[in-house]
Amino acid sequence: xxxxxxxxxxxxxLCVLALTAAPVAPAIEAVELSDPQxxxxxxxxxxxxxxxxxxxxxxxDSDVEVAAEIxxxxxxxxxxxxxxxxxxxxxxxxxxxxxxxKPRYSLRNAWLWFGPFVLxxxxxxxxxxxxxxxxxxxxxxxxxxxxxxxxxxxPRE
Amino acid sequence: xxxxxxxxxxxxxxxxxxxxxxxxxxxxxxxxxxxIASPLINKPAPQWELPSLTDPxxxxxxxxxxxxxxxxxxxxxxxxxxxxxxxxxxxxxxxxVPIIGIDWNDQDADALAWLxxxxxxxxxxxxxxxxxxxxxxxxxxxxxxxxINPEGVVxxxxxxxxxxxxxxxxxxxxxxxxxxxxS
Numbered sequence: 147x148x149x150x151x152x153x154x155x156x157x158x159x160l161c162v163l164a165l166t167a168a169p170v171a172p173a174i175e176a177v178e179l180s181d182p183q184x185x186x187x188x189x190x191x192x193x194x195x196x197x198x199x200x201x202x203x204x205x206x207d208s209d210v211e212v213a214a215e216i217x218x219x220x221x222x223x224x225x226x227x228x229x230x231x232x233x234x235x236x237x238x239x240x241x242x243x244x245x246x247x248k249p250r251y252s253l254r255n256a257w258l259w260f261g262p263f264v265l266x267x268x269x270x271x272x273x274x275x276x277x278x279x280x281x282x283x284x285x286x287x288x289x290x291x292x293x294x295x296x297x298x299x300x301p302r303e
Numbered sequence: 304x305x306x307x308x309x310x311x312x313x314x315x316x317x318x319x320x321x322x323x324x325x326x327x328x329x330x331x332x333x334x335x336x337x338x339i340a341s342p343l344i345n346k347p348a349p350q351w352e353l354p355s356l357t358d359p360x361x362x363x364x365x366x367x368x369x370x371x372x373x374x375x376x377x378x379x380x381x382x383x384x385x386x387x388x389x390x391x392x393x394x395x396x397x398x399x400v401p402i403i404g405i406d407w408n409d410q411d412a413d414a415l416a417w418l419x420x421x422x423x424x425x426x427x428x429x430x431x432x433x434x435x436x437x438x439x440x441x442x443x444x445x446x447x448x449x450x451i452n453p454e455g456v457v458x459x460x461x462x463x464x465x466x467x468x469x470x471x472x473x474x475x476x477x478x479x480x481x482x483x484x485x486s
Contacts, residue, residue: 215434241342242341
């Protein structure tokens with residue numbers, strides 16, 4: 147391998163390393179639940195819950211005090227044997243669905259999911275109508291061209 | 304397609320109207336940036352019981368307040384906006400509607416010194432050292448102020464410092480019969 151190649155490979159490797167390296171750990175309290183299964187659920191929940199104070203952060207990344215309190219609440223509920231859904235319901239009842247990064251499916255947002263398909267269907271309907279109308283026109287048009295249309299060379303007013 | 308002239312304008316107009324309606328509803332119903340619409344509105348207020356700030360042997364809580372209009376104000380001495388709204392609370396307290404303080408994430412000594420220095424607008428203050436009560440109220444940043452009716456239902460919530468305008472328009476105006484002088 148030539149020198150140039152070696153340098154290229156090395157820098158590419160460095161880039162990959164830089165991109166895949168673990169991000170700097172957030173400044174949240176280091177708490178490990180004794181049960182690894184609970185710990186795994188805890189970590190997942192923290193990433194799907196929004197910090198209510200600093201609203202662009204997940205609960206997992208926020209070092210605000212209220213986020214720490216909600217994390218503690220989540221841990222306590224996990225240890226008390228609550229299911230993930232019960233924990234989500236508990237927080238939604240207090241902080242509204244806003245606390246979930248992924249909104250729940252509901253009638254209110256159903257149109258977001260189905261609206262595009264309805265519009266697509268409408269578009270298809272209009273397209274079919276236009277195409278049919280044109281082909282019908284074409285079939286009905288038996289008159290020779292040029293009789294009624296203005297003469298190309300005729301003077302205008 | 305009997306009236307192509309009408310159709311040509313009707314379809315875009317209806318589309319525009321529907322679009323405008325959707326956007327209008329979206330704008331009307333979106334909260335201000337940063338505020339979370341409380342799901343507690345028109346729901347029973349959370350049950351809570353906390354040690355009293357002024358008398359650690361006593362406990363204060365929602366059961367002391369049933370059957371009357373009252374205000375719950377979540378505050379802390381660390382909270383800048385709480386200082387800003389303090390004068391409004393003192394004025395509001397003169398209306399006779401009891402104001403209950405929840406001192407959140409605070410040191411008792413600091414809180415007592417604050418009330419001694421600035422005046423105490425609260426009928427009673429419960430101390431919430433660990434934030435359990437605050438989470439039950441869906442609090443995410445002090446100050447937050449709730450209005451509860453005699454049936455124990457949360458009628459209104461204000462996030463941020465109270466001003467005299469907010470107090471009169473959103474709190475006092477909802478209380479029936481209208482709060483007059485001290486009862």
